[in-house]
Amino acid sequence: MTQDELKQAVARAAIEYVPSGEIIGVGTGSTANFFIDELGKIKDRIKGAVASSEATAARLKSHGIPVFDLNDVDSMSVYIDGADEIDPKGAMIKGGGAALTREKIVASVANKFVCIADGSKLVDVLGAFPLPVEVIPMAQAAVARKLKTFGGEPRLRMKDGQPLLTDNGCMILDVVGLKITDPAGLEAQINNIPGVVTVGLFAQRGADVGLLGTAEGVKKLTF
Numbered sequence: 263m264t265q266d267e268l269k270q271a272v273a274r275a276a277i278e279y280v281p282s283g284e285i286i287g288v289g290t291g292s293t294a295n296f297f298i299d300e301l302g303k304i305k306d307r308i309k310g311a312v313a314s315s316e317a318t319a320a321r322l323k324s325h326g327i328p329v330f331d332l333n334d335v336d337s338m339s340v341y342i343d344g345a346d347e348i349d350p351k352g353a354m355i356k357g358g359g360a361a362l363t364r365e366k367i368v369a370s371v372a373n374k375f376v377c378i379a380d381g382s383k384l385v386d387v388l389g390a391f392p393l394p395v396e397v398i399p400m401a402q403a404a405v406a407r408k409l410k411t412f413g414g415e416p417r418l419r420m421k422d423g424q425p426l427l428t429d430n431g432c433m434i435l436d437v438v439g440l441k442i443t444d445p446a447g448l449e450a451q452i453n454n455i456p457g458v459v460t461v462g463l464f465a466q467r468g469a470d471v472g473l474l475g476t477a478e479g480v481k482k483l484t485f
């Protein structure tokens with residue numbers, strides 16, 4: 263099976279977690295995109311969705327799925343999204359697609375986080391994937407100096423020769439070479455650096471369910 267087929271399989275499996283008549287939270291990225299395409303097939307069953315990025319909002323709308331402003335939604339049963347890495351306790355690295363801040367906000371309002379990913383994303387220890395940190399632009403050099411003290415090498419994410427700007431008008435530092443043995447502790451420490459908007463560690467609020475695509479089928483993990 264190709265990686266895309268594995269992503270499609272978990273996207274289909276996630277439909278089981280979509281409650282009828284409700285608004286759900288929807289993540290960002292290639293796996294989330296496959297999920298949105300599946301959601302489009304059952305769109306009449308749901309009231310709508312809250313999007314974690316402009317790209318996701320556009321894709322939801324292209325399927326005719328109503329997109330709600332988070333400020334108009336008090337709670338959601340479920341948030342469904344991909345991950346760059348997930349560990350055996352459900353802690354994740356996210357933000358490879360630069361959507362980490364809105365993803366963390368929307369996920370925080372949902373009762374259940376369902377992580378959908380191909381099986382290669384399951385790791386024993388987080389950190390082989392560079393850890394994204396969204397920063398206020400005027401603070402990026404100062405934050406980078408602080409991040410070095412954690413033992414990693416921060417690199418400013420670029421696009422077309424310019425620093426990439428997120429949906430929030432901020433920049434991303436990707437921290438290479440971290441071996442993350444205490445994800446929740448590191449999440450708190452990095453979030454505490456002035457100028458950091460969000461760190462792409464989702465450990466204090468990790469996944470509740472993992473649907474992982476493998477050649478043998480979709481494996482379900484509960485955390």
Ligand SMILES: O=C[C@H](O)[C@H](O)[C@H](O)COP(=O)(O)O
Pocket residue numbers: 289290291292293294343344345346355356357358359360361362365
């Ligand atoms: O910012 C992007 C998100 O955190 C994605 O959920 C993550 O990068 C995984 O993306 P993909 O499903 O494309 O591997």
